[in-house]
Structures are given as structure tokens and as C-alpha cells.
Amino acid sequence: MTAEEIKEYLREVHHPAKEDRDIVDLGMVQGIEIGDGSVVVTLGFPKQRDPLRKYIVGATRATLIRHLGNGIKSEVREVEIEAPARKTGTEFTKETLLSVKHIIGIASGKGGVGKSTVAVNLAVALARLGYKVGLADADVYGPSIPVMTGTEGYRPEAENINGKDYIVPLEKYGVKWMSIGYFAEKGQALVWRGPMASNALKQLVLQVNWGPLDYLLIDMPPGTGDIHISLVQEIGIEGAVIVTTPQTVALADVEKGVNMFRLESIAKPVYGLIENMAWFTPEEHPDEKYYIFGRDGGAKMASALGVPLLGRIPLVQSIRENGDDGTPAALSSRPDGVAFVELAGKLVKQIN
Ligand SMILES: Nc1ncnc2c1ncn2[C@@H]1O[C@H](COP(=O)(O)OP(=O)(O)OP(=O)(O)O)[C@@H](O)[C@H]1O
Ligand SMILES: [Mg+2]
Numbered sequence: 001m002t003a004e005e006i007k008e009y010l011r012e013v014h015h016p017a018k019e020d021r022d023i024v025d026l027g028m029v030q031g032i033e034i035g036d037g038s039v040v041v042t043l044g045f046p047k048q049r050d051p052l053r054k055y056i057v058g059a060t061r062a063t064l065i066r067h068l069g070n071g072i073k074s075e076v077r078e079v080e081i082e083a084p085a086r087k088t089g090t091e092f093t094k095e096t097l098l099s100v101k102h103i104i105g106i107a108s109g110k111g112g113v114g115k116s117t118v119a120v121n122l123a124v125a126l127a128r129l130g131y132k133v134g135l136a137d138a139d140v141y142g143p144s145i146p147v148m149t150g151t152e153g154y155r156p157e158a159e160n161i162n163g164k165d166y167i168v169p170l171e172k173y174g175v176k177w178m179s180i181g182y183f184a185e186k187g188q189a190l191v192w193r194g195p196m197a198s199n200a201l202k203q204l205v206l207q208v209n210w211g212p213l214d215y216l217l218i219d220m221p222p223g224t225g226d227i228h229i230s231l232v233q234e235i236g237i238e239g240a241v242i243v244t245t246p247q248t249v250a251l252a253d254v255e256k257g258v259n260m261f262r263l264e265s266i267a268k269p270v271y272g273l274i275e276n277m278a279w280f281t282p283e284e285h286p287d288e289k290y291y292i293f294g295r296d297g298g299a300k301m302a303s304a305l306g307v308p309l310l311g312r313i314p315l316v317q318s319i320r321e322n323g324d325d326g327t328p329a330a331l332s333s334r335p336d337g338v339a340f341v342e343l344a345g346k347l348v349k350q351i352n
Pocket of ligand 2: 115116117139144
């Protein structure tokens, strides 16, 4: 009589609540000891109550008696085992991002100021400066990174590392991109309830195999709500830049954005303001500047809030067109492309 033979007998015991799989297959058999005229089988049960536990033990006893006959004594013992940890997104913490040196949030007090445009171009510009860069599109309601980078239609794959599934980011223009938009069909509206949205967000940052990065930029959703606070805390954002337009009316929004990072529960540095659409330059008159939203608004805001003005980006048609056709302006050697590269340099200096 061998343990293998006993194991074969035990395969006749099925667990009716677990797709009727047998107890060997389910990994419930913890031990088979064969002595002189005796067999001891140990079954493991999870700590939580299994309503079929008695039934399984009884069926195992019956099976052993039936096969071993009268001459051999059999015994079934029970042990309690820890349920194996379930592999879900929740086990991914900011510790999984150890290979990322700096996680920087790109935020704004209000929507539509060009935050995503700045985030994408800043990422490309940092890559042009030779840094390893990733960008996570944390705007789960209105992801715009796929269009702005011409990566619509990318369907991410999972990669198993040490028993955990990670999402593989897409690499283009020297930057690794990740967006919830890669998981949705084109034109499909994304509807999330609060907790789902923040979970999706965390997964989109923490469950991605970014590999070694110098900078991971997070294009934060517009506004300054709860979702932002948990994002900053759980993802481990190191600091932020705030994007604004020059109007005086925007000051209150910018203040909200800056103050969010100054909350006691967050307390992260704001590296500075980026003034977007600082002036308008027509395509056919590249040397002219029209301060249609007022002059030096960004500089005044920055000094009022006590943060540096990192840079000013003009309102030019090509930035919008490049956003629409997926070839970020920062790739070009036009003045607006250069402005983004200079901005990236300033940011690096400020962070360090
Ligand atoms: N400097 C600029 N010059 C020209 N167009 C710009 C500039 N900045 C942004 N835009 C255009 O303005 C529009 C809004 O920009 P974007 O989507 O980046 O804003 P956002 O702040 O991310 O918006 P949301 O709050 O919806 O996420 C886009 O069409 C973009 O191409
Ligand atoms: Mg956006």
C-alpha cells in the first residue's frame, strides 16, 4: 500500500460546492501517513466555516474503509489552514512602484485649461532630455491620452511577475503610456461610481509594469475632490505642478489646486505653476504675441500663491492640431516645441 494508491482512492471524494472537484484536486489533502496497519489522512479546511466540512470528512472516512477493508485502521484528521491571499488589484500598493524615482501629479483647479496637453508634451519633452518617462491618464471619466498620442486601439496585455498580473504599458515617442481609454471601445461612455473610479485609478498606476522610470507623470482628473486626496496618498505622489490659464478669474481655481496639496493630510510640494495659453501667436505671424487673456497673469498668480512659475506655453493652432492628430507638439523644433522642452528642464531642476 502506497501514498499514491491512497491518493487515488481519495479522488473519489468530491466537494459538491466546488464544482464537484475532488479533494485531491482541490489541494485539501495535507498529509497521508502510512503506519503498520494504519493510515492517517489529514484534510485542510479554510478558517472560515465550510458548511460541507462534516460531509467531506464523513465521505473520506467511508472511502478509506471501503478500500482498505477490515484489516487496516484508518483515521481522518482535520487541520485549519489560512485561506490563500486572493490576487486582486488591492494587493498592489505604492511599494510595487519602487523602480519609479519621481511620481509627479499634473493637476489644475478646473477643467479645460490644457492639463492633458501639457502632461503629454511634458512627458515627451522629458524623454527628449534623455529621461525614462511614463504617463498615467488618471482622468477615468474623460481619458484623452489615447487620442493625443495616437495610441487609440491599443489593447493592453497582462504580464505575470512573481505570481501577480501586471498591465503592460504602451511605448511610443520614448514614453510609456497608460490610460483607461485602452480598456474601452471607441466612443463608449465611461460611467463609474465613486469607489470604482478610485480603484480603477489606483490599478491604472499601481498595477502597471512601468519598469525603471525617472519620472512618472499622473494626468489628474480636473477638480480637487476626495478622489484626488486618496490618489495622492495611496499612489505616493511626491509633488505636483498646477496648470492654469492667465485669466484673473482662474486665480481662485488655481488657489484651490495649490491648497489641496497643502492640506495637512496631503502636505506635498507644489513645484510650480505652468501658464498655458499665455498668449496667442497666429500661424502666419509667428513673431507676434497677443495677450488675449491678459498679460503676466501666471506670474502674478505664482507670486500670490508663493510658488514658482515654471513656464509659459503659447496658444497656437499647431498645439491643438498636434493634440488631435496624436503627434505631440513637443516633438517639433518649433517655438512651442522648444517651450515644452525648456519647461521640462525647469521642472527637473525644481524637483531636484
Ligand atoms: N497651448 C495650447 N494651444 C492650443 N490649443 C491648446 C493649448 N492647450 C490646450 N489646447 C487645446 O485645448 C483643448 C483642451 O485641452 P486639454 O484636453 O489638454 O485640457 P484639460 O485641462 O486636460 O481638459 P479636461 O479638464 O477636460 O481634462 C484641447 O483641444 C487642446 O488641444
Ligand atoms: Mg484632460
